[in-house]
Amino acid sequence: MTRRIYVSDSHFSCCNGHGTTGPTGATGATGPTGVTGATGPTGVTGATGPTGVTGATGPTGVTGATGPTGVTGATGPTGATGATGPTGVTGATGPTGVTGATGPTGVTGATGPTGVTGATGPTGVTGATGPTGATGANGIFQQFQDSENSPNTSGSSAIPIVAATTVLKTITMTSVPAGSRIWLTGIVGWQSTAGTTSVQLQIVRGATVIFSINKHASANGNFDIISANHVDLTPGTGNVTYTLNIQALTGSGNAIGGITFTGALIQP
Numbered sequence: 488m489t490r491r492i493y494v495s496d497s498h499f500s501c502c503n504g505h506g507t508t509g510p511t512g513a514t515g516a517t518g519p520t521g522v523t524g525a526t527g528p529t530g531v532t533g534a535t536g537p538t539g540v541t542g543a544t545g546p547t548g549v550t551g552a553t554g555p556t557g558v559t560g561a562t563g564p565t566g567a568t569g570a571t572g573p574t575g576v577t578g579a580t581g582p583t584g585v586t587g588a589t590g591p592t593g594v595t596g597a598t599g600p601t602g603v604t605g606a607t608g609p610t611g612v613t614g615a616t617g618p619t620g621a622t623g624a625n626g627i628f629q630q631f632q633d634s635e636n637s638p639n640t641s642g643s644s645a646i647p648i649v650a651a652t653t654v655l656k657t658i659t660m661t662s663v664p665a666g667s668r669i670w671l672t673g674i675v676g677w678q679s680t681a682g683t684t685s686v687q688l689q690i691v692r693g694a695t696v697i698f699s700i701n702k703h704a705s706a707n708g709n710f711d712i713i714s715a716n717h718v719d720l721t722p723g724t725g726n727v728t729y730t731l732n733i734q735a736l737t738g739s740g741n742a743i744g745g746i747t748f749t750g751a752l753i754q755p
């Protein structure tokens with residue numbers, strides 16, 4: 488009787504690559520399944536025949552011993568990159584790092600344009616009046632006296648000018664302190680009444696002539712002026728009286744005005 492030996496695919500997979508593959512034989516008819524006999528020793532693997540029609544799957548035989556591991560095949564090509572997975576949950580914020588060193592100061596920018604001047608605010612409340620300051624020092628002129636015609640115009644008087652001395656004006660400087668000076672001025676408008684006439688104008692302190700000046704008119708009826716300007720350096724003290732006198736040296740005339748006589752006390 489012919490005995491058929493069935494070998495599972497696992498036997499071929501463990502020994503694949505040891506023998507040369509022969510031509511595929513014709514597929515025989517599938518016989519009835521016999522009683523499974525005891526497994527005999529594995530014979531030499533014959534040449535692989537052509538694949539027959541797949542028969543019905545028989546019962547799984549006993550697994551044989553695992554053969555030696557075959558040589559590792561070459562690495563296959565890298566597969567396509569898979570789709571990006573969803574973004575994971577954001578992790579907790581880490582601690583703040585140490586502050587870095589301050590960088591150098593940048594270049595100063597250009598000055599911007601001046602803004603519009605704001606409106607003037609309201610005037611503040613006037614402050615209280617401050618205390619009165621100390622009295623200033625006295626000026627150089629301590630006193631002024633004056634005697635003059637009223638009105639003091641030409642023709643305002645007709646005082647004869649003759650050989651005898653005539654007093655025209657009188658002033659008195661009061662309370663003159665020691666070392667003072669008195670500035671005296673006088674002016675007289677006059678007219679000749681006797682042809683060529685010469686007159687003298689005098690300033691007299693008490694009975695002492697301290698200043699005099701002469702003036703000449705060349706014809707009868709001539710109008711002229713004569714004036715005095717003098718500083719008395721030794722006036723004395725107390726009340727000091729001065730007179731402005733006139734007299735004719737030749738001829739005659741009239742003091743017709745204006746006539747003015749002044750005195751100013753200059754401090755020591």
